[in-house]
Structure formats: structure tokens, C-alpha cells
Amino acid sequence: MFTKHLQGLEIPEIIDALQSVGVEGADLCVRPGYPVNPENAVKELPAAAKQFADAGLSVPLVTTPGDFLDPSSDVALRVYSAAGEAGVENIKLGYWHWHANNGGYWTQVDTIHTHLDGFAKLSEKYGPRTCIHNHSRTSMGLNSCAVMNLVKGFDPQHVGVFSDTGHLSIVGEPINMALDIVSSHLAVIAFKDLARSPGMRSGKVVRMGKGFVDWETTLDTLKTMEFSGPVSFHSEYSGEPVESVIDLARVDVRFIRSLMNK
Numbered sequence: 001m002f003t004k005h006l007q008g009l010e011i012p013e014i015i016d017a018l019q020s021v022g023v024e025g026a027d028l029c030v031r032p033g034y035p036v037n038p039e040n041a042v043k044e045l046p047a048a049a050k051q052f053a054d055a056g057l058s059v060p061l062v063t064t065p066g067d068f069l070d071p072s073s074d075v076a077l078r079v080y081s082a083a084g085e086a087g088v089e090n091i092k093l094g095y096w097h098w099h100a101n102n103g104g105y106w107t108q109v110d111t112i113h114t115h116l117d118g119f120a121k122l123s124e125k126y127g128p129r130t131c132i133h134n135h136s137r138t139s140m141g142l143n144s145c146a147v148m149n150l151v152k153g154f155d156p157q158h159v160g161v162f163s164d165t166g167h168l169s170i171v172g173e174p175i176n177m178a179l180d181i182v183s184s185h186l187a188v189i190a191f192k193d194l195a196r197s198p199g200m201r202s203g204k205v206v207r208m209g210k211g212f213v214d215w216e217t218t219l220d221t222l223k224t225m226e227f228s229g230p231v232s233f234h235s236e237y238s239g240e241p242v243e244s245v246i247d248l249a250r251v252d253v254r255f256i257r258s259l260m261n262k
Contacts, residue, residue, distance in 0.1 A: 001017075001021055001026060001027065001232070001233045001235060001249055002027040002235060003026050003028055003029045003034070004029045004031075004063070005235060005236060006245065007033060007034060007242075008242060011035050011036075011048050011051050011052075012051065014026065015052060015055045015057060017246050019055065020246060020250065021233075021249045021250045022250065023057075023249075023253060024057060024058060025052065025057045025058035025059055025230070026061075027060075027063055027092075027230070027232035027234075028045075028059050028061070028062045029062075030062045030063065030064055030079065031064065031065045032065065035048065036048050036062075038064070038065065038078060039075075041078050041079050041082040041083075042078050045062070045083060045085075046085045046086040048086070049086035049088065050086075059087075059088055060089045060229075061088065061089070061090040061091070061092060061131075061188055062079070062083055062088050062090075062092070062128075063092040064091060064092060064093060064094060066095050069093060069094045069095075071118030071122055072118060076119075076122060077122070080122040080123070080126040080128060081126050083126065084126030088127075088128050089127075089128060089129060090128055090129045090131050090162075090187055090229075091128045091129070091131060092131045092133050092162055092188075093119065093131065093132055093133070095133070095135055095139050095140075095141075096108070096115075096140040096141070097137075097138045098140055099138075108140065109140070109149055109150065112140060112150055113150070116150065116151070116154060117154075119159065120154055120155065120158040123157075123158035123159065124155075129157065129158060129159065131161065132147055132150055132151060132159075132160075132162060133162040133190070134162065134163050134164040134167050134168055134172065136171040136203060137202050141161075142171050143172035143173060143178065144163070144168070144172060144173055144177075144178040144181035147161050148161075148181060148182060148185070151185045152185075154185075156184055159185065160186065160187030161185045161186050162188040162190065163178065163186060164189070164234075165189065165192060165213045165215075165218055166190070166193055166203065166212075166213060167194065169194055169212035170194050170196050170203040174214075174217075175214050175217050175221065176217050176220075176221040179218075183225060186227065186229065187229050188229050188230050188232060189227070189230075189232070190231075190232045190233075190234050191231055191232065191233050191234065191252070191256065192213075192233070192235070193205070193206050193207065193208045194206065194211045194213070195210065195212055207248065207251070207255075208251075208256065215256070215259055219256075219260060233252055233253060233256075235249035
């Protein structure tokens with residue numbers, strides 16, 4: 001489960017929450033304002049991973065701030081080295097956005113390739129794979145075709161795709177096609193559901209099964225692909241108190257398990 005909306009809880013409380021939801025680990029939000037953040041990651045990320053492991057949980061993924069995009073920065077070195085020591089397998093980067101007055105789309109792709117080359121070297125050195133998350137609107141990785149323009153040619157052991165069912169449902173290809181497009185680099189998948197009303201610029205997170213995601217096709221495709229990477233329940237029910245986020249995440253997990261057991 002993504003811990004973004006568990007903000008305010010300390011690591012032992014997050015562990016209790018994840019156990020009550022019924023998941024096996026954390027997509028740990030490593031951002032300012034959280035128990036583990038880019039400033040204290042060297043010490044606190046390995047310590048947190050041990051606490052999770054002692055509780056029978058894993059941390060297969062950490063999510064960095066939205067502006068975590070410079071592989072040459074001190075903060076990138078800290079997070080990658082700490083994640084490697086903690087045994088984290090995947091690091092989700094921030095977001096590059098398309099800008100009309102920045103040399104054009106393909107020039108921006110070339111610039112991102114340069115940055116990704118630096119992140120790939122960090123991944124090779126420290127262990128965790130660098131992941132780009134599908135995100136709607138002007139994200140340079142908004143759907144499967146777009147994100148493959150960024151990661152194709154990189155070793156999938158070092159650079160991968162973090163596919164997001166919700167964002168793909170409003171700006172992506174049909175989900176079975178979307179997952180096939182990124183199959184060579186698919187490392188992690190986010191489970192959430194989005195809906196969008198006429199006039200809305202972006203989607204709104206809704207309960208699983210109440211939005212645009214074709215869940216049966218999603219699960220069938222992942223099974224056919226023999227996908228074995230982490231699945232992150234995003235549970236991005238912003239505006240809800242933490243207790244309600246935990247309750248809704250519990251319902252989401254039950255929803256997916258009921259489909260898997262059909």
C-alpha cells in the first residue's frame with residue numbers, strides 16, 4: 001500500500017495500518033513531512049525496512065518527491081545508497097512535464113534520456129531499479145507509448161515502468177495493450193480507479209470498481225504475462241482522515257481478491 005495518505009503516522013503505526021489492510025508491504029513515501037524523508041534516509045530508511053521486516057512486511061518500493069529528477073544531486077545519492085542498504089528493489093522518480101516552449105517534445109525526450117542515464121548508473125551501483133510512473137495530463141510518461149519513448153534502450157534491470165491503472169484508464173491505451181507495450185520494462189503496477197466527468201481536466205480517484213478501469217482484463221493480462229512484481233494499492237482518497245483511508249484501502253484489497261478468486 002502507498003503510504004502517502006497515511007501522513008502523520010509513525011513507522012510502527014504505519015505497520016499496524018498495513019497489517020489491518022491486509023497487504024504484504026509498503027510503497028513507502030519518502031518525502032518531506034514523512035517519517036522517512038530524503039534528508040534522513042541514510043539512517044532512517046534501513047531502520048524502517050528492518051521494522052517492516054520484523055513485522056513480516058516488505059518495502060519493495062519507495063516513492064520520492066515530485067521534483068526528484070537530478071541524478072547528480074546529493075539527495076539522489078543519499079536515497080539510492082540508503083535504499084540499496086535497506087534492500088529496496090524499486091525507486092519511483094518524480095515527474096518530467098512537457099512544456100510547449102522548451103525545444104519541443106523530442107528535445108525534451110533527449111534531455112530526459114541524459115538524466116535517466118545518470119539514474120541507471122545509480123541503480124547499477126546501489127541496486128534499486130529506477131521507475132517512471134504513468135501519470136496523466138502533461139507528464140512525459142503519461143501512457144505506455146509515451147513512457148516507452150523514455151525507457152526503451154535502457155536495461156530493464158536498472159530502468160523500469162511503474163504502470164498505473166487509474167491514469168491509463170483516462171489517457172492510456174486499452175489496458176491489455178498498455179501492459180503489452182511496456183512488458184519488457186514493467187516493474188511495478190499501481191492499482192487505483194479513476195473517473196472523469198465532462199469538463200474535468202484530470203481524473204478523480206474513486207472506489208475500485210466505480211471508475212473507468214477494466215479490472216477483469218487487468219488481472220487476466222497480468223496473469224497471462226506472469227507478472228510477479230509489486231502491486232501498489234494507491235488508496236489516494238485525499239481529504240479523508242487517515243482512519244477512513246485505511247478502511248477504504250481494506251475494501252479495495254477485498255475487491256481485488258474477490259476478482260482473483262472468481
